[in-house]
Amino acid sequence: MQQRGIVAWLLLLPAAVLLAAFTHYPALATLYHSLFSTPKAGRPSVWIGAENYQAMLADPVFWQSLRNNALFALGTIPTSIALALAMALLVNGKLRGRAVVRLAYFTPTILPMIAVANIWLFFYTPGYGLLEQVTGRLGLPSHNWLGSRDTALGCLVVVTVWKEAGFFMIFYLAALQAIAPVLSEAASIEGAGRWYFFRRVTFPLLMPTTLFVLVNAVINSFRLVDHVVVMTRGGPDNASSLLLYYIYDVGFKFWDTGYAAALTMALLVILASLAIGQFTLLDRRIHYR
Amino acid sequence: MRLARVVGAASTLVLAMLGAGAIAQQATEITFYYPIAVGGPITKIIDGYAEQFGREHPDIKVKPVYTGTYQESIVKALTAHKSNEPPTTAILLSTDMFTLIDEDAIVPWEDLARAADDQAWMKSFFPAFMKNSQTGGKTWGIPFQRSTIVLYWNKEAFKEVGLDPNKPPTTWAEQVEFARKLTKRDAGGNVSQWGVQVPSSGFPYWLFQGFTTQNDVLLMNEAGNQTFYDKPAVVESLQYWVDLSQKHKVMAPGVIEWGTTPKDFFERKTAMMWTTTGNLTNVRNNAKFDFGVAMLPAGKHRGSPTGGGNFYVFKKAAPAQQQAAVKLAKWMTSPERAAQWGIDTGYVAVRPDAWQTPAMKKYVDGFPAAAVARDQLQYAVAELSTHENQRVTKALNDGLQAALTGAKSPAQAMKDAQAEAERILRPYRR
Numbered sequence: 001m002q003q004r005g006i007v008a009w010l011l012l013l014p015a016a017v018l019l020a021a022f023t024h025y026p027a028l029a030t031l032y033h034s035l036f037s038t039p040k041a042g043r044p045s046v047w048i049g050a051e052n053y054q055a056m057l058a059d060p061v062f063w064q065s066l067r068n069n070a071l072f073a074l075g076t077i078p079t080s081i082a083l084a085l086a087m088a089l090l091v092n093g094k095l096r097g098r099a100v101v102r103l104a105y106f107t108p109t110i111l112p113m114i115a116v117a118n119i120w121l122f123f124y125t126p127g128y129g130l131l132e133q134v135t136g137r138l139g140l141p142s143h144n145w146l147g148s149r150d151t152a153l154g155c156l157v158v159v160t161v162w163k164e165a166g167f168f169m170i171f172y173l174a175a176l177q178a179i180a181p182v183l184s185e186a187a188s189i190e191g192a193g194r195w196y197f198f199r200r201v202t203f204p205l206l207m208p209t210t211l212f213v214l215v216n217a218v219i220n221s222f223r224l225v226d227h228v229v230v231m232t233r234g235g236p237d238n239a240s241s242l243l244l245y246y247i248y249d250v251g252f253k254f255w256d257t258g259y260a261a262a263l264t265m266a267l268l269v270i271l272a273s274l275a276i277g278q279f280t281l282l283d284r285r286i287h288y289r
Numbered sequence: 290m291r292l293a294r295v296v297g298a299a300s301t302l303v304l305a306m307l308g309a310g311a312i313a314q315q316a317t318e319i320t321f322y323y324p325i326a327v328g329g330p331i332t333k334i335i336d337g338y339a340e341q342f343g344r345e346h347p348d349i350k351v352k353p354v355y356t357g358t359y360q361e362s363i364v365k366a367l368t369a370h371k372s373n374e375p376p377t378t379a380i381l382l383s384t385d386m387f388t389l390i391d392e393d394a395i396v397p398w399e400d401l402a403r404a405a406d407d408q409a410w411m412k413s414f415f416p417a418f419m420k421n422s423q424t425g426g427k428t429w430g431i432p433f434q435r436s437t438i439v440l441y442w443n444k445e446a447f448k449e450v451g452l453d454p455n456k457p458p459t460t461w462a463e464q465v466e467f468a469r470k471l472t473k474r475d476a477g478g479n480v481s482q483w484g485v486q487v488p489s490s491g492f493p494y495w496l497f498q499g500f501t502t503q504n505d506v507l508l509m510n511e512a513g514n515q516t517f518y519d520k521p522a523v524v525e526s527l528q529y530w531v532d533l534s535q536k537h538k539v540m541a542p543g544v545i546e547w548g549t550t551p552k553d554f555f556e557r558k559t560a561m562m563w564t565t566t567g568n569l570t571n572v573r574n575n576a577k578f579d580f581g582v583a584m585l586p587a588g589k590h591r592g593s594p595t596g597g598g599n600f601y602v603f604k605k606a607a608p609a610q611q612q613a614a615v616k617l618a619k620w621m622t623s624p625e626r627a628a629q630w631g632i633d634t635g636y637v638a639v640r641p642d643a644w645q646t647p648a649m650k651k652y653v654d655g656f657p658a659a660a661v662a663r664d665q666l667q668y669a670v671a672e673l674s675t676h677e678n679q680r681v682t683k684a685l686n687d688g689l690q691a692a693l694t695g696a697k698s699p700a701q702a703m704k705d706a707q708a709e710a711e712r713i714l715r716p717y718r719r
Contacts, residue, residue: 040391061687108645125549126541127558141479147490147544149694233491236544252364253679255392 001243024069027268034041034261045258052262060261064238065246068153072242073221075157076164083161084168085206089198091169092176102173109167117230120159121146123230149239156240159227164220168213211282218274223265243267265283291439297298313581316350317613319606323353324362324598332631342620348386359598362425363388366603370394375603378614383421383599384674384682386429387513391676395601399426402615410619413640415663420671422599424513430599431618432639434630436565437593437662438499440586441572444579446471446482446560457583458561461503461529464586468539471560484539486559488547493689494673494682495594496563499585500526502592502670508685513675516715518685519707526588527699531692544690551575565596566662569635571654582658584665591668597636624711628652637662675710676717 034052039045056062086156091102108116123130124145132142145151180200187197228234234241234249241249244267251260323335332355339351356362359382368377370392382387389395398411418432444454450470458464464710468484471516475481487496501508506522509515517523533540541559554562555575563585572580585593600609600618620626624642630647631638637715643649644663653660675681688706691697 121546121548125546125552127553128556136479139477141477142541144541144543144545147546147694148542151694235490235686236694237687239694239695249679249683253360253683255367255388255675256680 024130030261031265032267033258034265036257036258042223048258052259055259056262056266061238061241061246062266065241065243066266067210068241069222069238069243071153072157073227074159074220075077075154076160076221077214078170079157080161080164081210081217083165084213085172087165087169088172091175105166105169107166108163109170113163113224113226114230116163117159118229120155120227121231124155146232147236149236152236152240156231159231160221160224164217168217169170171209171213172206175206179205190207211278214282215275215278218278222271243270292682316348318350318352318611319377319610319617320367320612320616321351321353321364321617322356322376322381324356324359324380329633334630338621338626341529342617345620346613346616347499349616363568367392367394370603370605374607375605377606377610378600378602380433380598383418383430383435383595383597384672385601386421386424387388387674388678389601390424390429394603394605395429396611397429397600398431398615399427401602402619403646407615407619412623413642414622415637415639415641415666415669417595417666418639419567421674423512430601431557431622433448433598433600433618433622434567434596434634434636435599436567436636437595437665438496438563438585439566439593439661439665440561440563440583441554441568442561442580442581442583443554443557443576445676446557446578447610452581453655455581457581458586459583460586461588464561465533465537468533468561469537472539482540482557483541483553483559485533485539485561485563486545486550486553487533487563488545489690489693490544490546492547492550492682492686493544493693494685495596496668497527497530497591497685497689498594498673499563500530500588501670502594503588503590504584505589505592507670507677508673512712513678514676516681516685516707516710516714518688518704518710522701524703527601527689527692527703529588530689531699533695535695540708543694566637567597567635569658569662571635572674582661584661590678593663593665593669594672595666595669596672631659635659637666675714677713679712681710684713691719 016220035047035049036045037043037048037051065263077251091098091105095101126132126144126147129145130245131145136142143151145155183201184197187201192200222242222244225242225248228240228242228245229248232240243263247260247267250256250263293705303412308577309462320338323332325331332353335353335355342351344347356365356379362379363381363385366376366379366381367388375394407456411431414432418435419428422428422430422432424596440457444583447454447456447467452467458467464485471482472591473482487499491494498508501523504522504526506517506520506526507525508517534542547564550559550562550564551568551571553559554572555577557578566582569582584591600614600621602614602618606614621630622639624640624646625648627638627640627643628646631643632648632652638644638649644653644660671687673682684706688697688702689702691705692699692702
């Protein structure tokens with residue numbers, strides 16, 4: 001009995017060590033550092049308690065980044081999930097050139113984000129960019145898409161949806177193929193319509209996948225900043241600054257590591273509470289087989 | 290002279306006996322961080338320099354490390370410094386000086402270069418470039434790849450609207466007047482060609498310094514612990530910039546991307562543009578029309594900030610390495626090499642005597658535009674650089690973008706930027 005316990009612990013050990021070293025320790029170290037001032041030459045780090053957090057609450061750029069991030073999440077998550085599901089249903093059916101369409105949907109995912117952002121940068125270029133060429137043909141006036149406060153964030157949302165939908169589609173596609181065909185046969189014998197079948201059978205069976213995708217989409221909406229670096233650098237006037245991008249700015253441009261640690265804690269708390277909320281609230285309503 | 294040489298030889302001998310005993314067997318290896326800031330086969334040139342330097346100095350081995358953009362390079366250099374494995378020397382932005390001093394990462398050149406001819410060497414550069422390289426009576430950076438902002442204009446576009454293709458605007462009023470003529474609108478009011486374009490993404494403060502310098506006002510003090518963002522003359526300068534798009538409607542509205550501005554110029558979306566001299570070779574290779582390069586138009590007088598990178602030597606490097614770095618810096622900034630570097634890249638050769646070399650004279654004769662940036666140096670001021678440089682600069686950048694996108698009035702934007710800069714810099718004045 002005791003020996004089995006040891007074996008179990010040994011089996012758990014590799015995962016536990018990795019988790020502790022790369023997740024738990026950094027989180028605790030961040031919390032610790034956020035309570036100290038940033039060390040500078042000749043001025044060592046001192047305990048300042050919650051001062052970094054007070055500065056954070058008074059920092060308009062922090063609030064703006066947070067608001068931007070909320071808008072960014074709202075803009076990307078539902079759209080990319082709905083799009084992924086629609087695309088998966090489409091390429092799961094009988095369709096000529098199915099492999100080609102699947103590949104086309106998946107391509108954005110395998111391209112490196114920095115390269116993609118550079119391509120989109122030219123799509124959005126005022127005057128002769130791809131977007132402007134289309135709107136110009138339609139006789140619409142020229143617009144500085146990335147250079148105006150109203151549209152910069154929206155432009156980033158579009159890029160992210162385009163990039164993510166194909167990735168999520170793969171999960172839905174796998175899940176769809178795992179649904180036994182007998183179900184649809186049974187349903188058609190019972191006389192269920194396609195929409196009814198989707199609503200009452202397919203969609204509930206996809207719920208575990210939806211939860212997985214949703215968690216990933218939420219994390220990604222706080223994690224993806226590569227395109228911000230390339231396309232807007234948070235501008236104009238912080239209109240497209242996301243929380244993680246701001247943390248990078250504070251940590252590695254301003255070298256204010258103490259304050260950056262406090263901002264990171266804010267991000268951690270947000271992500272942790274979102275994850276807990278998702279698992280506890282949604283889990284109850286999900287049917288696992 | 291003779292005495293100096295004897296002293297020099299003697300000190301070399303003493304050094305060799307004291308320190309070099311251990312390393313006599315093997316060459317001193319130095320790491321050299323180099324950022325890739327402009328296009329072209331720059332790494333090849335630098336590799337060539339390292340190799341040639343190694344052949345001429347068998348006791349020194351230079352290891353170039355390409356560290357990405359300027360921004361990435363300072364991050365890498367400071368991270369390496371904090372983990373006690375700094376590069377021996379690095380090319381970093383001249384404006385990073387205060388940051389590097391605050392982190393106690395670099396040593397002044399006076400402490401290293403003590404040979405007889407070193408004083409003369411440190412005085413051999415254009416004074417405009419030294420403004421960003423010295424503070425508190427010490428020299429912290431040696432100019433290597435430096436630039437200023439210049440005006441490029443499309444001569445064909447000038448001819449089309451009846452302007453003299455060989456006369457660029459020389460004043461603020463002319464700039465507006467010419468730009469108005471050069472702006473082409475169709476019947477629906479859509480613009481197919483703008484008159485002028487001053488980019489405002491990424492680092493708008495640098496371009497803005499063009500306007501403020503021309504309006505005879507400085508943005509910061511020499512000690513780098515105070516900014517003057519809300520002075521009336523600064524607000525006036527911003528008003529002029531904002532008016533170009535909002536009042537005169539001769540420049541595209543909103544924030545204009547730095548990276549695509551040369552392309553806008555090649556595509557004839559703008560007839561004039563402000564950008565760095567570092568783009569000269571790029572424009573020369575890609576513009577399908579006759580173009581000109583001029584000094585920026587004058588407000589109260591002409592003016593432009595300098596820009597670009599300096600040599601720094603890191604404090605935590607071994608003394609033998611630091612001495613080797615001095616040799617490298619001296620070797621790379623010799624008149625002939627400075628001239629060739631300028632010809633190959635478009636950067637301004639950093640010392641007056643480089644422009645007297647036969648190679649440079651021949652180049653300027655064939656391509657007079659190359660000398661415009663040099664001639665503008667007499668009106669040049671130091672690029673904005675303070676303690677906590679990135680953060681203080683961001684305060685200004687945010688304010689500029691807020692004004693250019695119409696979110697704030699120029700006066701309000703500069704007042705907010707100054708308040709933020711004050712908050713950050715106050716501790717450095719104690």
